[in-house]
Amino acid sequence: MLAIGEFSRLTHLSIRTLRRYHEGGLLEPELVDASSGYRYYSADQIPVAQVIHRLRELDVPLADVRRILGTSDPDARAALVAAHLSRLEAELARTRHAVTSLRRLLTPEPAPLHVELRAEPETMVAAVADDVSTGDVAAWFAGAMSELDAVLGPSAEHGPAGGLYDNSLFEHGRGRLLLYRPSAAPPQRGRVHPVHLPAVELAVTTHHGDHDDADVTYGQLGAWVVANALTVAGPVRERYLVGPRDTDDVAAWRTEIGWPVFRVASEAPHP
Amino acid sequence: MLAIGEFSRLTHLSIRTLRRYHEGGLLEPELVDASSGYRYYSADQIPVAQVIHRLRELDVPLADVRRILGTSDPDARAALVAAHLSRLEAELARTRHAVTSLRRLLTPEPAPLHVELRAEPETMVAAVADDVSTGDVAAWFAGAMSELDAVLGPSAEHGPAGGLYDNSLFEHGRGRLLLYRPSAAPPQRGRVHPVHLPAVELAVTTHHGDHDDADVTYGQLGAWVVANALTVAGPVRERYLVGPRDTDDVAAWRTEIGWPVFRVASEAPHP
DNA sequence: CTGGTGTCTCCCCCGGGGGGAGAGTCCACC
DNA sequence: GGTGGACTCTCCCCCCGGGGGAGACACCAG
8 A cells, every 4th residue: 555655656646646636536546544534555556547647648638538547448448549649640730730831921921912803603512511610620621522522523524622611710719611512413412412602702812832821821811801991701712723632742732712802892902 | 900800810819819919918909999998900910910820839838929929030039939849849759758658558568577676885976966857857868968978988887877866856846866977086077076876775677678668667666666565765766778879779778777675674575 | 879799808617737835644763 | 652754635826828608888880
């Protein structure tokens, strides 16, 4: 039987943290003296504590640690751990992206933005739409795109795919996403269904390269829209002219970003 | 002039977060209406907001973001950013290590631990010692080791280097570290100074491989010590028999871990 | 002028940890 | 068998960087 201090030394977990893990039902001491409240641990609990320590180092939330520890089946347990490792992978990718885009932000932008105003007609499309949190956007996007491809086939006869991004996605971290491919007679299958995209006036620019730093372009476009005295309205539109399906050369990717505006008729846009 | 909601849409920062950044002096609105308290931003602030956004994605603390933004000299700014990127590198290494060691923890340990009791005589060493936080241990270790090497020369004539780890390092996240190399007549230069390591009775085992999962071995050794009814006392000792200076083959590394004990004379250790 | 939407402040909550106060316990030594 | 020092207990407050929601005010188009 080990007192908490000794157990702390053996596991490299602080006394405070051990107490917290007890409260949280993560690591119950083998024995708690009823009169003094002293916690006593057994040597068998050392490896358990170490597993917890490791998982916490990997930023696995305590609730998930509890779940992992509560799973006796080693396969199921391994699956839970693997899930977290893939979460880490995603995290890492996100970090890499942020670094790239930070670099772009900090090196001054030489090329001025080319923006044009364009009247987009009403369009019939096959679409997948959902309410999504910002963290899930990448995964949702991949799923929706492959579902669209599965239903419509790979050919892009009617033009490139596109997406609509609700503003609340950026303001509140959650909002409606709509991913579409143009189609004269869109089928209704699975999540794919026909949608009439309404006609809209757009301020359009083209983003070059990886999608990671697209929001830099977003910001530039937004600044342009503001500078040209146009009011913003409705969801932002994207159109994937050249993307991962077309080429592996990231530098060649082209994404059109369209910011819906109310044109101020008398005002001629100036660069 | 952009109201906060519009600015939020343009920068993909939530309104709440923008307000927080204002309070924190990170991003002051261009204008705050004195009577209504309404915040108004200018389009010029969009790129600033985006830089903040990126840095936060990289988990740069707000205080550091403030410092980076407050640095007008682009070189100094680049240096600050680079510092954070290298912090990320370190973080990544730590994560990789945790994964390795978690794997070891979850695969059952076949080989039982070989532990021997050993009376360590008093030793004269050249040492570097400091109070260090757990997060800084790796960096401190590298620095101290190269300082020792610089002062003593590369030859290891008097035996391998070693270290002493104060218990409070594990209990409170901060404690005294001492790194030494044996030396008959230790010089006093820079941080290097002569130290008499006191004689001590140790329970010793050898850790194989990378240092990342050394604490698994620590735990096993600790469990052994507890099981064999010896009381723990004083700082843990390590000795680097085979390490990165000797070979690049991580699997060949050997670290001796010595747990100071008060031998209970009558008790024969059982495996 | 009026209603809807935007914005304000204020307080509470989250997770995962740390600091410190004040009281009670354990145990080795005398 | 005391006693002092080390250990442990609970409790409250703080950190960071966010989010939720209430209730009051401001803005602006019809």
